[in-house]
Amino acid sequence: MTVSFVIPTVDVSVLRNPSPSPSDLAPIAAQIRSACTTSGFFQITNHTMDAALVAKAFEYSRKFFSLPLDSKLAAKGQMNGYEPMGANAAAKGTLPDAKESYFVGEEGRSMSDMGIGGNVWPTDPSLPEDFKSTILAYRSQVQALSFKLYSVIALSLDLRADFFDEFLKGDASAARFLHYPPTPQDAGGRQKGIGAHTDYGGLTLLIQDGVGGLQIHPTGSLDDDDAWQDVPPVTVPSGAPPAIVCNIGDFLQLWTNGLYRSTVHRVINLSGKERYSIAYFANGGMDNEVEPIEKCVELTGGKKLFEKVTAKKHIFGRFKQSFADAQKST
Ligand SMILES: O=C(O)CCC(=O)C(=O)O
Numbered sequence: 001m002t003v004s005f006v007i008p009t010v011d012v013s014v015l016r017n018p019s020p021s022p023s024d025l026a027p028i029a030a031q032i033r034s035a036c037t038t039s040g041f042f043q044i045t046n047h048t049m050d051a052a053l054v055a056k057a058f059e060y061s062r063k064f065f066s067l068p069l070d071s072k073l074a075a076k077g078q079m080n081g082y083e084p085m086g087a088n089a090a091a092k093g094t095l096p097d098a099k100e101s102y103f104v105g106e107e108g109r110s111m112s113d114m115g116i117g118g119n120v121w122p123t124d125p126s127l128p129e130d131f132k133s134t135i136l137a138y139r140s141q142v143q144a145l146s147f148k149l150y151s152v153i154a155l156s157l158d159l160r161a162d163f164f165d166e167f168l169k170g171d172a173s174a175a176r177f178l179h180y181p182p183t184p185q186d187a188g189g190r191q192k193g194i195g196a197h198t199d200y201g202g203l204t205l206l207i208q209d210g211v212g213g214l215q216i217h218p219t220g221s222l223d224d225d226d227a228w229q230d231v232p233p234v235t236v237p238s239g240a241p242p243a244i245v246c247n248i249g250d251f252l253q254l255w256t257n258g259l260y261r262s263t264v265h266r267v268i269n270l271s272g273k274e275r276y277s278i279a280y281f282a283n284g285g286m287d288n289e290v291e292p293i294e295k296c297v298e299l300t301g302g303k304k305l306f307e308k309v310t311a312k313k314h315i316f317g318r319f320k321q322s323f324a325d326a327q328k329s330t
């Protein structure tokens with residue numbers, strides 16, 4: 001049987017209030033809880049990001065990806081910076097993903113024990129002078145919003161609003177600018193923009209353009225190929241910031257002992273158009289140990305379903321796997 005889920009759109013304008021009380025946040029916490037226990041996906045509107053900044057970040061992303069390949073390769077680093085078309089495969093045993101991306105973490109920081117170098121900025125003179133400051137401003141706005149969402153998620157689990165603050169200390173999350181060229185219709189079945197995967201960290205905040213192509217798999221059992229369900233772009237009034245797709249990653253699934261779902265998703269771009277998106281992986285500090293929260297264990301029957309993991313180890317392991325899989329399948 002095909003299961004399909006409603007992916008709710010939650011108006012989070014209450015987050016524009018600088019210090020909302022738990023009772024102000026209760027209505028959105030309830031909607032988010034209901035989404036997280038079913039599809040693991042929800043979309044938010046009327047949030048705190050600036051519409052003009054988001055539009056400018058998309059414009060600069062298009063400019064970056066349309067540079068000559070040499071200029072993009074000059075911005076290739078260790079994990080951060082440019083990642084060329086076909087560099088990895090999110091799903092095992094498939095063709096490499098038909099996408100290119102550009103990663104930006106916290107400026108001035110590298111994490112050599114994870115093979116992650118510092119940010120690498122393109123130097124092509126055709127890019128606007130404020131390329132770097134715009135991209136960093138985007139990252140810092142989405143980071144601030146992710147912190148607010150973590151406190152709503154804490155409330156949604158009947159925890160204190162500041163429950164995740166400790167975990168967010170030393171936050172080293174990365175923004176990922178993505179470009180998916182159109183996949184030919186006849187190759188669509190095999191070639192994905194990004195193959196089926198779950199997100200490795202805590203919470204992902206993704207802005208997609210109007211092209212579409214993001215899909216979730218409600219059961220995760222991929223032999224049921226008819227079960228893929230679209231996460232449609234949401235239209236917002238002109239001048240409003242675009243909707244943000246939020247989804248639960250592996251850490252929140254683990255913390256909640258499976259109550260919240262890290263759902264399998266993919267991108268397949270059969271629109272005939274170029275597709276752009278900007279993901280932000282709100283993963284907290286990399287030295288954290290992630291284990292099921294006692295209260296969530298009680299809520300889910302009293303038995304711990306997941307082992308403790310180190311954030312660093314989990315994320316690094318899954319990254320390495322995605323690169324190894326791209327090599328195996330080429
Ligand atoms: O571009 C998208 O819509 C999804 C990207 C994604 O799933 C990822 O980077 O993990």
Ligand SMILES: [Fe+2]
Nearest residue numbers: 197198199265
């Ligand atoms: Fe993803």
